[in-house]
Amino acid sequence: MKDKKKSPTSPMKRREFLRTCGSLIAGGSLAALGGALAxxxxxxxxxxxxxxxxxxxxxxxxxxxxxxxxxxxxxxxxANQVCGYxxxxxxxxxxxxxxxxxxxxxxxxxxxxxQRKFIEEPYFEYTIDEDLCNGCxxxxxxxxxxxxxxxxxxxxxERCLQCNECxxxxxxxxxxxKRVPISMAYKLKDHA
Numbered sequence: 369m370k371d372k373k374k375s376p377t378s379p380m381k382r383r384e385f386l387r388t389c390g391s392l393i394a395g396g397s398l399a400a401l402g403g404a405l406a407x408x409x410x411x412x413x414x415x416x417x418x419x420x421x422x423x424x425x426x427x428x429x430x431x432x433x434x435x436x437x438x439x440x441x442x443x444x445x446x447a448n449q450v451c452g453y454x455x456x457x458x459x460x461x462x463x464x465x466x467x468x469x470x471x472x473x474x475x476x477x478x479x480x481x482x483q484r485k486f487i488e489e490p491y492f493e494y495t496i497d498e499d500l501c502n503g504c505x506x507x508x509x510x511x512x513x514x515x516x517x518x519x520x521x522x523x524x525x526e527r528c529l530q531c532n533e534c535x536x537x538x539x540x541x542x543x544x545x546k547r548v549p550i551s552m553a554y555k556l557k558d559h560a
Contacts, residue, residue, distance in 0.1 A: 416547040418534045419555055422520035424544035427505035427512070431521060434536045435503070441527035442503030442536070444481065444496045444519055447556065451518035453491040458514025459507035460484055460494060476510045478502075498524065525553050 420431075420442065431442035456468065460482055465474040470484070481500035485493045496519075503521060511519040523545070537545035548555070 415550045417525060417530060417550055417553050418523050418528060418537065418545060419548045419553060420521050420523055421544045421546065421555055422522070424542050425505075425508075425521055426542045426544070427509040427521065428541055429504055429506075430539050430541075431536050432502050432504040434539050436529065436531060436535050437527065440503035440536075441523050441529070442521050443498050443501045443524045443527075444503070444505075444507055445522045445554075445556075446494060446496050447518045447520065449518075450516050451494065452516045453487060453493060454515060455490040455492060457484075457492070457494060457511070459511030459519045461510075463510070463514070476507050478504065478506065482507055522554055 432440050435441055459476060461468065461474055462476050467474060472480070476482070479500045479502055481497045481502075483495045483497060485495070487493050505521055508519045508521055511517055534545055
């Protein structure tokens with residue numbers, strides 16, 4: 369009988385595992401969004417679309433109120449690769465809360481669109497329920513002020529009507545909403 373030699377394996381560290389899983393989920397989501405965008409429109413290479421530059425956006429709240437859609441086409445996106453999976457997340461909890469629980473008065477999101485799932489002490493995974501998100505940007509501002517800045521606003525192309533003159537872009541004080549080529553339909557935030 370032959371002796372089986374065990375190959376030395378080094379277990380993946382938890383933090384590395386979480387980042388890898390988050391990157392795979394984000395990549396899969398973006399691929400699905402790109403596929404849905406391509407199938408929804410008969411867009412040609414030179415076509416232009418409205419989009420938000422997350423590096424310029426001030427989270428002023430006008431995306432929620434100025435969109436011609438009943439519920440804004442602007443949604444919060446989560447860059448898992450830069451998320452710290454924090455217990456005390458600035459995008460999830462309001463500033464100065466007395467207790468860290470899921471009571472509505474403690475949460476930043478007015479619609480409950482941010483879901484939180486326990487991973488292990490002290491890490492939590494955050495996901496955005498796009499159907500509940502109204503594009504107000506409160507969570508984005510909180511995450512940028514007290515976190516890694518992994519939450520950012522984008523115009524969800526499946527919902528956007530691609531108006532000739534975007535009503536949000538007209539009132540955007542920072543000029544973050546611009547027409548971009550279809551190849552850049554989603555401008556991702558890859559760093560904090």
